[in-house]
Amino acid sequence: MKKLYFSILALGLSTVFSFGQAVESKQRMIITKVTATWCPNCGTGAWDTNKDLIDNYRADGVFLSAHESTSSNLYSTTARDFANNLPQSIGQPLFYLNRTRYNNGTVAAAVTEHLEQIKDQTPVANAGVEMQLEGAKISVKAKVQFFQPADGEYYLSLFVIEDEVIEDQASRGSNVSHPKVLRGRLTPTTFGSLIVDGAVEADQTFDFRIDSALNGDWNPEKLEVAAIIWKKVGEDYEFVNTSSVETFTTFTTAVNHLEKAGVALSVYPTNLKTQGTIAIDLPTALNDVSLQLINSNGQMVAQLYQGNLSTGTHQFGLTKTTNLASGIYVVRLAQAGQSITQKIVVQ
Numbered sequence: 001m002k003k004l005y006f007s008i009l010a011l012g013l014s015t016v017f018s019f020g021q022a023v024e025s026k027q028r029m030i031i032t033k034v035t036a037t038w039c040p041n042c043g044t045g046a047w048d049t050n051k052d053l054i055d056n057y058r059a060d061g062v063f064l065s066a067h068e069s070t071s072s073n074l075y076s077t078t079a080r081d082f083a084n085n086l087p088q089s090i091g092q093p094l095f096y097l098n099r100t101r102y103n104n105g106t107v108a109a110a111v112t113e114h115l116e117q118i119k120d121q122t123p124v125a126n127a128g129v130e131m132q133l134e135g136a137k138i139s140v141k142a143k144v145q146f147f148q149p150a151d152g153e154y155y156l157s158l159f160v161i162e163d164e165v166i167e168d169q170a171s172r173g174s175n176v177s178h179p180k181v182l183r184g185r186l187t188p189t190t191f192g193s194l195i196v197d198g199a200v201e202a203d204q205t206f207d208f209r210i211d212s213a214l215n216g217d218w219n220p221e222k223l224e225v226a227a228i229i230w231k232k233v234g235e236d237y238e239f240v241n242t243s244s245v246e247t248f249t250t251f252t253t254a255v256n257h258l259e260k261a262g263v264a265l266s267v268y269p270t271n272l273k274t275q276g277t278i279a280i281d282l283p284t285a286l287n288d289v290s291l292q293l294i295n296s297n298g299q300m301v302a303q304l305y306q307g308n309l310s311t312g313t314h315q316f317g318l319t320k321t322t323n324l325a326s327g328i329y330v331v332r333l334a335q336a337g338q339s340i341t342q343k344i345v346v347q
Contacts, residue, residue, distance in 0.1 A: 023128040023145040023205070027118045028242050029061035030228065031111065034083050034094040036072035037178075043171030046093035046104045053111060054179055060115055062226045062242045064161050064182040073167050078159065079182045081190035085237050098239040124148050127156060127227035129245040133220055140186055142208045142227050144195050151199045153232040154240065157192035158210060160184045161224040161244070183218055186210045191230055191237045194299070220248070256338045265333050267318075267342045276344070278304070278316040278331055285310045286335050293318075294330040294341075301329070320346060 033050045035042040054063050067074040068083035069092065083089045086096050095107040102110050125146045132139045140158055160183045169176040187193050187210065195206050214220065226244040230237035264281040278291070291305035301324065304316055324346060331342045 023126050023143055024243065025123060025126065025147050027121045027123040028126075029057075029111070029114060029118075030096070030098055030239060030242050031057070031061055031063045031107075032082070032086065032096040033063075033065045034068060034086070034089055034092055034096070035065050036067055036069040036092045037074055037168055038069070038071060038170050039092040040170045042093040043169045043176075046095075047169075047172065049095070049104050049107065051179065053108065057111060057115070062161070062224075062228070062244050063180045064159070064226070065178060065180050066182050074165065074178065074181050076182060076184055078185045078190055082159075082182060085191070099236075122147055123241045124150050125154070125229050126241045127229055127243050129158075129225055129227045129243055130249055131225050131245055131247075133214070133248045136214050136216070137211060138186070138214045138223075138225075139209065139211045140225055142210075144206045144208070144227075144229060146200050146202055146204050149200065149202050153197045154195040154200075155192040155230045155232060155237065156187065156195050156206075156208060157190065157228045157230065158186040158208075159226045159228065160186060160215075160218065161226055162218050163222045163224065164219075165222075180224075184215065186212050186225070191232075192228070195229070256340070258333070258335060258338050258340050263333070263340060265331065265340050265342050267331050267344050270342075270344050272318060272320055272344055272346045274320055276318040278318065278342075280309065280314045280316075280333060282309055282311050282314070288335060290332075290334045291316060292332045292334065294332050295325075296328050304331075 031053055033046065035046070050065070066079040066083045067076065068080045068089070069075060070080075086099055086101070088101055093104065095102045095104065097107065097110050097114055100110070125144055128143045130141045142156060142158065144156055162181050162183045163179055165178040165181045166175050167178055168174050169178065193208060224244050224246045226242060228242045229240040231240050232238075262283045263286070266279045267276060268279070269276055285308070287308045289305065289307065289309050290303070292300045293302040293304060295301050326346055329344050329346055331344060332339050333341070
């Protein structure tokens with residue numbers, strides 16, 4: 001029997017699900033065009049430059065058109081907030097490579113030089129993304145993987161980008177097809193959900209799932225979901241990496257091998273006032289087990305155990321601390337992408 005005691009302390013964030021693909025170890029870029037439907041210059045040379053960049057470098061990054069002007073017909077609050085994080089984002093048209101500003105005449109050369117610099121670079125982190133459409137609901141799964149040790153406050157944003165949006169454009173006319181329009185976000189805020197605040201090791205992963213109603217004005221056949229990882233530095237969100245998905249898939253439900261093996265998880269008392277005990281009964285040994293405490297927002301507030309467990313009964317003690325808010329929590333036992341849970345109430 002293994003019997004351990006832990007205080008419940010605030011840590012990082014994770015959600016509970018299985019992700020179906022590997023995260024690619026590749027550094028990508030974001031190309032942002034700050035634009036407006038009423039802007040004459042946005043529909044001339046800058047329009048052609050943006051099209052050329054998308055055609056030539058589509059596989060190397062995420063492209064988005066941010067209509068941050070409230071008088072643009074394609075304005076969104078997400079585009080406004082996104083542009084506010086870009087240095088010197090005043091006027092249109094503007095181009096940004098990640099968070100560095102360029103003009104229409106210099107951005108193409110800057111992209112070519114940047115890609116040469118990062119072609120053999122191991123990213124700090126990246127995200128894999130899957131999306132599924134069920135009626136008027138869009139569901140997105142994302143897995144963030146760190147490829148280098150890191151330390152800091154990291155966030156994940158999930159943005160909805162729509163291609164070929166039909167709208168007027170000054171200097172081009174009526175009913176023009178607008179490429180890569182930043183429509184909105186799926187994460188609670190523009191700069192996303194907290195991944196981790198503090199030190200993180202290479203190969204550490206964090207899983208997310210978000211379900212959201214699909215805006216009826218968006219064309220599902222033209223949607224792209226972009227995952228962007230940020231590092232918060234002061235009041236700014238610095239770009240780390242990005243990936244995207246343009247194809248809807250069907251999420252598969254794997255057989256839960258923990259339930260099939262007869263693994264049992266219990267917590268007593270289920271109404272925690274000061275102390276409690278988690279009991280795990282294992283008919284067979286398990287390697288690389290994770291025992292976590294998850295709050296009602298899907299955030300991991302405590303990593304209670306990480307490691308191997310032998311056959312038999314194991315007990316883990318919980319001691320409530322002052323920084324743990326009252327509410328409903330889930331104790332989660334996870335291994336190899338599968339998990340079993342037990343709900344508790346902290347008073």
